[in-house]
Amino acid sequence: MEQVIFYGFAAILLFAATMVITVSNPVKAALFLVLAFFTSAAIWLMLHAEFLAISLVLVYVGAVLVLFLFVVMMLDIDLAPLKEGFTRYLPLGILVAALIVVEMITVLNAPQFDVLPAAAEDGSNTRVLGRLLYTVYVYPFEIASVILTVAIVAAITLTLREHQRKLQDVGKQVAVRREDRVRLVNLREPKQDKGEETS
Amino acid sequence: MFQVPNMLFVLPEMVMLAMACVILLLVAFTGTRQIHWVIGLSQFTLFITALIVVWNMGEGGLTFSGTYIKDNLSDVLKVFVCVINMLVLLYSSRYLKARGLRQGEFYVLAVFSTLGMLIMVSAYHLLTLYLGLELMSLCLYAMVAMQRDSAVATEAAMKYFILGSIASGMLLYGMSIIYGITGSLGINDIALAVAGSVGDDSILSFGIVFLVIGIGFKYGAVPFHMWLPDVYHGAPTAMTLFIAAAPKVAAFAMLIRLLAEGLLDLQHYWQDMLIMLALLSMIIGNIVAIAQSNLKRMLAYSTISHVGFLLMGVLSGTDEGFAASMFYTLIYALMTLGAFGMILLLSRQGFEAENIDDFKGLSDSHPWFALLMLILMFSMAGIPPLAGFYAKLLVIKAAIDVDLLLVALVAVVTSVIGAFYYLRVIKVMYFDKPLVTHRLDAGRPMQIALSVNVLMILLLGLFPGALMQLCSFVFV
Numbered sequence: 004m005e006q007v008i009f010y011g012f013a014a015i016l017l018f019a020a021t022m023v024i025t026v027s028n029p030v031k032a033a034l035f036l037v038l039a040f041f042t043s044a045a046i047w048l049m050l051h052a053e054f055l056a057i058s059l060v061l062v063y064v065g066a067v068l069v070l071f072l073f074v075v076m077m078l079d080i081d082l083a084p085l086k087e088g089f090t091r092y093l094p095l096g097i098l099v100a101a102l103i104v105v106e107m108i109t110v111l112n113a114p115q116f117d118v119l120p121a122a123a124e125d126g127s128n129t130r131v132l133g134r135l136l137y138t139v140y141v142y143p144f145e146i147a148s149v150i151l152t153v154a155i156v157a158a159i160t161l162t163l164r165e166h167q168r169k170l171q172d173v174g175k176q177v178a179v180r181r182e183d184r185v186r187l188v189n190l191r192e193p194k195q196d197k198g199e200e201t202s
Numbered sequence: 203m204f205q206v207p208n209m210l211f212v213l214p215e216m217v218m219l220a221m222a223c224v225i226l227l228l229v230a231f232t233g234t235r236q237i238h239w240v241i242g243l244s245q246f247t248l249f250i251t252a253l254i255v256v257w258n259m260g261e262g263g264l265t266f267s268g269t270y271i272k273d274n275l276s277d278v279l280k281v282f283v284c285v286i287n288m289l290v291l292l293y294s295s296r297y298l299k300a301r302g303l304r305q306g307e308f309y310v311l312a313v314f315s316t317l318g319m320l321i322m323v324s325a326y327h328l329l330t331l332y333l334g335l336e337l338m339s340l341c342l343y344a345m346v347a348m349q350r351d352s353a354v355a356t357e358a359a360m361k362y363f364i365l366g367s368i369a370s371g372m373l374l375y376g377m378s379i380i381y382g383i384t385g386s387l388g389i390n391d392i393a394l395a396v397a398g399s400v401g402d403d404s405i406l407s408f409g410i411v412f413l414v415i416g417i418g419f420k421y422g423a424v425p426f427h428m429w430l431p432d433v434y435h436g437a438p439t440a441m442t443l444f445i446a447a448a449p450k451v452a453a454f455a456m457l458i459r460l461l462a463e464g465l466l467d468l469q470h471y472w473q474d475m476l477i478m479l480a481l482l483s484m485i486i487g488n489i490v491a492i493a494q495s496n497l498k499r500m501l502a503y504s505t506i507s508h509v510g511f512l513l514m515g516v517l518s519g520t521d522e523g524f525a526a527s528m529f530y531t532l533i534y535a536l537m538t539l540g541a542f543g544m545i546l547l548l549s550r551q552g553f554e555a556e557n558i559d560d561f562k563g564l565s566d567s568h569p570w571f572a573l574l575m576l577i578l579m580f581s582m583a584g585i586p587p588l589a590g591f592y593a594k595l596l597v598i599k600a601a602i603d604v605d606l607l608l609v610a611l612v613a614v615v616t617s618v619i620g621a622f623y624y625l626r627v628i629k630v631m632y633f634d635k636p637l638v639t640h641r642l643d644a645g646r647p648m649q650i651a652l653s654v655n656v657l658m659i660l661l662l663g664l665f666p667g668a669l670m671q672l673c674s675f676v677f678v
Contacts, residue, residue, distance in 0.1 A: 113405060138204040142212075142266040146321055146333040149219065153314050153337060156226065157344030160307040 009049060016042040029075045033068060040064050054129040208265040211272040213258060214251045214280060215320050221247035222313040229306035237305050241295055244309040245288055248316065252284035264326060268388045271326035274676045279323045279455050286448045286535050287316050292651050293543045294440030296644055300551040301438060303348055312444065315341035319452035328377045328387040331456060335373070335420070338452060339366050342445055346437040358436025365419065365429040373416025379409030380465075389464040396467045407471040413460055414475045420453050421509045424482035434502035439549060439556065442498060443542040446505060447535045454531045457516055462524055469519045476517035481612055483510030488620035498556045500623060501541055504582060507620055508534050514613060515597040518604045525673040526596035532669065533581075533593040533662065540578045540656045547571065547644050547652060558627055563636030571642075572631045574656040581659045583624035584617050588663035596670070 019039040023032050040063045047056040136144055209216070225243050228236065255277055262272040291312060298305045318338030325331035343366065347359030381387055383406055384395035396406065415426065422430035434442050461472050487507030494500035512534065515527030548555035548564075548571075555561070565572035581590035594617060601610045642649070662669055 139267040140269070140329070142207070142269045143327070143329045143333050146330065146337060149314070149317065150333065150337050150340060152226075153311070153340050153344075156307065156310060156314070157340060160304060160311070160344055161347055161350065 005049065009046065012042050012045050012049070016046065030072065033071050033075055036071070037064050037068050040068070052128060054132050057129075204267065207267070207270075208263075210258065211263075211265045212270060214254045215317060215324075217254060218247060218251050218313065218317045218320065221250075222310065222317060225313055226310050229310055232306075234304075234306055237299075240306055240309050241291065244291055244313055247313055248284045248288045248291070251316075251320070252281050252288075255280045255284070264390070268390065269325070269327035269330045271324050271389075273324075275455065275458065276324035278672060278676055279451055280320055282532055282535070283316060283319045283323065283448045283451050286451065286539060287312065287444075289539050289543075289651060289655060290440075290444050290447055292648055293539070293546050294443060296648065297438070297440045297546050297549060300549075301349070303438065303440075308345060308348065308440075311341040311345050315345075315444070316448070319448055322452045323455040325456075325459065326389045328381065328389070328392075331459060332370075332374060332377065334452075335456065336370065338449060339370070342366075342441075342449065345441045345444060346433060348441070349438050352436075352438075354436040355438060358433045361429050362433045362437075369416050369419030369426070372412050372419065376409045376412025376414075376416060379412065380406065383409065389459055392464045393466065396465060403468065406465075406468055410465060410468060410471050411475070413465075414472055414479070417453070417457055417460070418479050420456070421450070421513075422506055423479040423509050423513060424486045424506060427483070427486070427506050430506060431499050431502040434505070435496060435499045439498065439542060439545050439554065443539065443546065446501075446538045446542060450538075451531055451535055454512070454528065458524060458528075462516065462519075466519070473517050473519060476513050477606070477609055480510045480513040480517060481609060483507060483513070484613055484616040485510075488616045488623075491620065491623050494623070495558055496556055497545060497558050497561070497627070498542075500558065500627075501538070504620070504623075505534075505538070507616065508582075510616075511594060511597050511613060514609060515600045517609075518600040518606065520600065520604060521677040522603065522674070523597070523600035524677045525670070526593075526600045528673045528676065529666075529670055530593040530597055532673075533589045533659070536655065536659055536662075537578055537582050537590060540574070540652065540659065541582070543648075543652045543655065544571065544575050544578070547642065547648065548640060550641065550643055553638070558630055559637055561627060561631050562634040562638075564631040564640060566636060567640045568642065570653075574653060575631060576628050577656050577660055579624040579627050581663065583621040585621070586663070587660075589659045589666065590663070592663060592666040592670075 016039055019035045019042060022035040023039060026032050026035060040059055044056040044059045044064075047053075047059065221243070225240060225247070228243065229240055232239075258272075259274075259277050262274070262277075264271050291309070294308075295305075298308055315338050318334050318336070318341065321334030322331060322338060323334075325334050343359060343363045346362050347356060349355040377387075380392060384392045384399075386392055386395060396403070399406075417423075418426040419429075434446065437445065461469075461476075465472065483506050487503050487505070487510060491500050491503035491507065494503060508530070512527050512530045515523045515525075515530060517523070518526075545555050548560065561575070564575065577588065581588035584591045584594040586592075594613070598610045598613050601607075601613070
């Protein structure tokens, strides 16, 4: 029974992944990507990796793909030229993909990569992960939070342009004097004062 | 079972993080109006951190479940990182003001970047090492990009960011392979797993290749050096100074932790790779530097050749070699500080003293600073009795001790070739007519600090014993 469900999900995953790169409408492609992520989350759930499954749905489907959709909808990209060489490059692409599959099978069959039994003791790996993250790995965890702080500082530093903001300073407007705005110019010798009559 | 970590060990990092947040808030609320407070607070942070490390020296060990190490190497390097960055901030404050760059953020990023370096220096776990490296690098990328209106600086930042990310990816890939094979991320456990493994360990060399490529990228060793001249040249000089000095010290710690402490038993794999990197770096760096007319670019190629020398000590695989490499790294940092400090000293608003021709006739107008530049160039060329000579001597000796005569020979020949371009700067200063008028508007503190910085090189050349002892004491 479990195998049937697995193959069902795997088939949907492959179908969705193929649709992502073949469908012509980018919005549809993004939606198929949602389906692909969701299906792989389901496969992870079947492997008792519920934390990974939940974070995949929350982070990728919830945040990253919504961002993708926004970008795709806001930018008007003409996709026809991108698709032009599809059939021409297809044989080469298939060849490369096949090579990668063969290589991965060879490497992953090495005895060093034998799968160890899962570490979750009471069936909930979220709890195990959480306990590890806040005890054994608390130092790397804190560093990661510092990196996120730096990321936002850097992003703001590189994009904020203060000079372009035009704000009214009411105090200055009220306190303005006549001399600041008007300059009296002697018009008897216009040649010398050319270009700076009033300012 | 989980043990409560020893917080005393991480006190320097904690203080620095807390102070970095205080500086960040100060900048966020006052902008550049209270910039002298920001500068003072940053300097104070670096100083107090160095002081805590010195005060805390001695007792060491692992904590935070083996992700953090406090030993002599980490203590000594931390003090040097803090002191180097104090000098960097001192040299660059006037330059930043004259260029109208976002000064506040520079200091925030500088302190965060120093925190990253400290984390790297005392990382004993691949995860911590990688996170420290990323923390440091992210700050550096942002610093280079800070001069947004300059196309050259933006291009430099783009190159630095993309190639740095590729390097991080390589490093991470190598780490993941090492993890996959040894089953652990702690440096200690990796060393044990490697020592205990029987039979074919060639699959580990696959991981080492990626580690070495990542390290080579970060150091700028040939053939992974392409980013270095463009970034040094394109970045505002203050940022170049920051990238060139302390990160190399932190990278040295990374190199030692990964190859010398984690994978020493696999030296037969990484020694040959480092030999290739060292030879190519020394040859290409020294020869291409001859053709440069821009001083920053010339110093970039000179850095590449120094990286070659530095790797020469590490690849010998002996404690003397590591100590020689550490001596070289520290002397290199001092010399780089001095050389870029001179460029910053002579630069002023609207003028960048970055061409070699800008130094023409410096001895007529400012004999003292011309003399300092002479000491720097002689030291970089490796002429006795300056510190640069002893640094080169030690790494060459380390290579000869393990019978790598060819490497030592190439090192000697290339350093003779390299003397040409250093001597040209001296010739230009003393024998040519000035093209531009040299005007110093730098403050007293910077002039004094720069003088002390350069005189230290002379002093360490005359009496290298103390620093050498410190370096070999670390690797006992």
